[in-house]
Amino acid sequence: MKADQINIVRWFRDAAPYINQHRDKTFVVYFSGAAIASRGFDNLIHDLAILHALGVRLVLVYGARTQIDDRIHLENIIPYFAHGLRITDDKSLGPVIEAVGRLRVIIEARLSLSLANTPMSGSRIRVCSGNFITARPLGVINGIDYHHTGEVRKVQTDAIESQLAAGQCVLLSPLGYSPTGEVFNLNAEEVATRTAIALGASKLILMNDKPLPEDFPAQLTPAQIDELLLADQFPGMLATHLRNARTAIADGVQRCHIIDHELDGSLLLELFTRDGAGTLISAHAFEGMRQATINDVGGILELIEPLEQQGLLVRRSREQLELEIAHFTVIERDGKIIACAALYPYTAEKAGEIACVAVHPDYRQDRRGERLVEYLEKEARLQRLKYLFVLSTQTMHWFMEQGYQPASLDDLPVERASLYNYQRQSKIFIKHL
Numbered sequence: 001m002k003a004d005q006i007n008i009v010r011w012f013r014d015a016a017p018y019i020n021q022h023r024d025k026t027f028v029v030y031f032s033g034a035a036i037a038s039r040g041f042d043n044l045i046h047d048l049a050i051l052h053a054l055g056v057r058l059v060l061v062y063g064a065r066t067q068i069d070d071r072i073h074l075e076n077i078i079p080y081f082a083h084g085l086r087i088t089d090d091k092s093l094g095p096v097i098e099a100v101g102r103l104r105v106i107i108e109a110r111l112s113l114s115l116a117n118t119p120m121s122g123s124r125i126r127v128c129s130g131n132f133i134t135a136r137p138l139g140v141i142n143g144i145d146y147h148h149t150g151e152v153r154k155v156q157t158d159a160i161e162s163q164l165a166a167g168q169c170v171l172l173s174p175l176g177y178s179p180t181g182e183v184f185n186l187n188a189e190e191v192a193t194r195t196a197i198a199l200g201a202s203k204l205i206l207m208n209d210k211p212l213p214e215d216f217p218a219q220l221t222p223a224q225i226d227e228l229l230l231a232d233q234f235p236g237m238l239a240t241h242l243r244n245a246r247t248a249i250a251d252g253v254q255r256c257h258i259i260d261h262e263l264d265g266s267l268l269l270e271l272f273t274r275d276g277a278g279t280l281i282s283a284h285a286f287e288g289m290r291q292a293t294i295n296d297v298g299g300i301l302e303l304i305e306p307l308e309q310q311g312l313l314v315r316r317s318r319e320q321l322e323l324e325i326a327h328f329t330v331i332e333r334d335g336k337i338i339a340c341a342a343l344y345p346y347t348a349e350k351a352g353e354i355a356c357v358a359v360h361p362d363y364r365q366d367r368r369g370e371r372l373v374e375y376l377e378k379e380a381r382l383q384r385l386k387y388l389f390v391l392s393t394q395t396m397h398w399f400m401e402q403g404y405q406p407a408s409l410d411d412l413p414v415e416r417a418s419l420y421n422y423q424r425q426s427k428i429f430i431k432h433l
Helices: 003-022 031-036 043-055 067-072 090-109 157-165 186-199 222-231 236-250 267-274 294-309 319-328 368-382 396-401
Strands: 025-029 057-062 133-137 150-155 169-172 176-178 183-185 205-207 255-260 279-282 287-291 328-333 338-346 351-359 387-392 405-407 427-432
Touching: 003 267, 025 043, 025 186, 031 043, 031 067, 031 090, 031 183, 043 057, 043 090, 043 267, 043 396, 057 090, 057 157, 057 186, 067 090, 067 205, 090 169, 090 176, 090 255, 150 176, 150 183, 150 186, 157 169, 157 186, 169 186, 169 405, 186 236, 205 236, 205 267, 222 236, 236 255, 255 267, 267 294, 287 368, 294 319, 294 328, 294 338, 319 338, 328 368, 338 368, 338 396, 351 368, 368 387, 396 427
Parallel strands: 025 057, 025 205, 057 169, 133 176, 205 255, 351 387
Antiparallel strands: 133 150, 176 183, 255 279, 287 328, 328 338, 338 351, 387 427, 405 427
16 A cells, blocks of 8 residues: 555544534534635635535624725725724725625535536535524724614524535624614624634634744633733634634634645644644543443553442453453543543344443543543444443442433343443443434
């Protein structure tokens, strides 16, 4: 096999966990008018098409400041700004609508591309755009009348969700509409952030117009963002991204990413490689869920030993754990194993056992145990297992809260039933997938 073929195979294998992880998740992606006008915009569209093909539910939000500036200049209108926002008076509103509408058509045309010999060959992306954003006027602030410049009042989540469920890509502009029939010029990043929050999106992705500084952190928490903003090290668009990411995480968005749109393939690199290509913002210090390796045996033993002593878990020797390590999934935080769980499949009966669910006492918040079980349930579905079972002596109610129902020894696969330890008298619970 040639070197380039080996690299392709390795990349696909490394990307496979991320492909599974992102499927059926909602991503809100923001890009500016400058990004649309750039030479690399077609490549960004191609990468978005790949995400759509991989089952990602996409909500795209575009800015239009560059194009609005050009249109206003063309009509000899003097632009006015206050606190970074355009004052959209009656004269400016027409050019704003024209510029935003023209961009919508351009983006929809790009997403419709399906020519041979392009990354979008054979793609059939249906794009839906409309009055999904209800807006209200900013009004008069400190004596400044912002006229037709507004802010997001409500995101029509039901309408957006129905389009996503139908397999459509939703395209949102920086325009909002009031119940009285007025049109308001909105901040596109606010639209993206509020939409991600309203939808409970898995990711908010903010495309930056310039390369990220070389010393810019690859991972940030909201507290670290506050420190950066206080130091005023990164003004302009990047600072705005940081503020919006902090807001989104605080209001329930799982993760935010700040990516340089000028770096070709940055979106794919960020989402499908371990090292990424931008900055990840999450609620807590970086940690990841992954399949365990032989190098994790020591960390897992350290984690489960206290629980074994308490009788919560069945004792496992190092040798046994080394033999079974392929069945384990771990959560690693700063190089330390803080949670683990195992999935043992019984393929003949299309069943699986979830076992050895353990979370370090210091990290039993933020649903880590639930996330592990949910991940293993997803893996079980990928393996086409029909039901899962657990044996527990002291955590019965916790498993019942996860949807597992009491069962009997007769419900277990024959092989597993023969190994039942009558001395432990474990309770049996089953969940059908």
